[in-house]
Amino acid sequence: MIMGILNECMNRDVQVWTIKDNYRLGSDINSKVLAFAFGLSAEIERNLISQRTKEALARKRAEGVILGRPKGSKSKVKKLTGKEAEIKTLLEKKYPSQLLPGFWEYIGSQWQNL
Numbered sequence: 116m117i118m119g120i121l122n123e124c125m126n127r128d129v130q131v132w133t134i135k136d137n138y139r140l141g142s143d144i145n146s147k148v149l150a151f152a153f154g155l156s157a158e159i160e161r162n163l164i165s166q167r168t169k170e171a172l173a174r175k176r177a178e179g180v181i182l183g184r185p186k187g188s189k190s191k192v193k194k195l196t197g198k199e200a201e202i203k204t205l206l207e208k209k210y211p212s213q214l215l216p217g218f219w220e221y222i223g224s225q226w227q228n229l
Contacts, residue, residue: 118154125150 121140124131125147131140140146175182 117157118150121150121153 121131125140125142128142132138138149140150172182
C-alpha cells in the first residue's frame with residue numbers, strides 16, 4: 116500500500132520528504148532505488164513476522180496446546196449488546212425483529228427518526 120502511494124507520487128512528480136530521517140523521494144533514480152529498498156525491507160519484515168508466528172503456533176501445537184477459542188464458548192459481546200432500550204422501542208413500533216441486526220449498519224444513530 117505504501118509503495119503504491121510512493122509510486123503514484125513519483126509518477127506525478129510529487130516530492131515526498133520524510134521528517135525524521137530527511138529523505139527526499141522524487142522522480143529521480145536515487146529516489147526510486149531508495150523506495151525500492153524501503154519496499155524490500157518492509158516485505159522482508161512481513162515475511163519474518165509471518166515465519167515467527169507460524170513457528171510459534173507449530174511449537175504450541177507440538178506441546179499439545181489447543182489453539183483458538185474453546186469449543187462451545189460464546190462471545191460475551193454481541194452486535195446488539197447495549198442496545199436493549201432501542202430494541203425494545205423499535206419492537207414497540209412494530210419494527211420487524213429480523214431486520215434489527217442490520218438496522219444499525221444502515222441507519223446508525225438515526226433510529227429515533229422512524
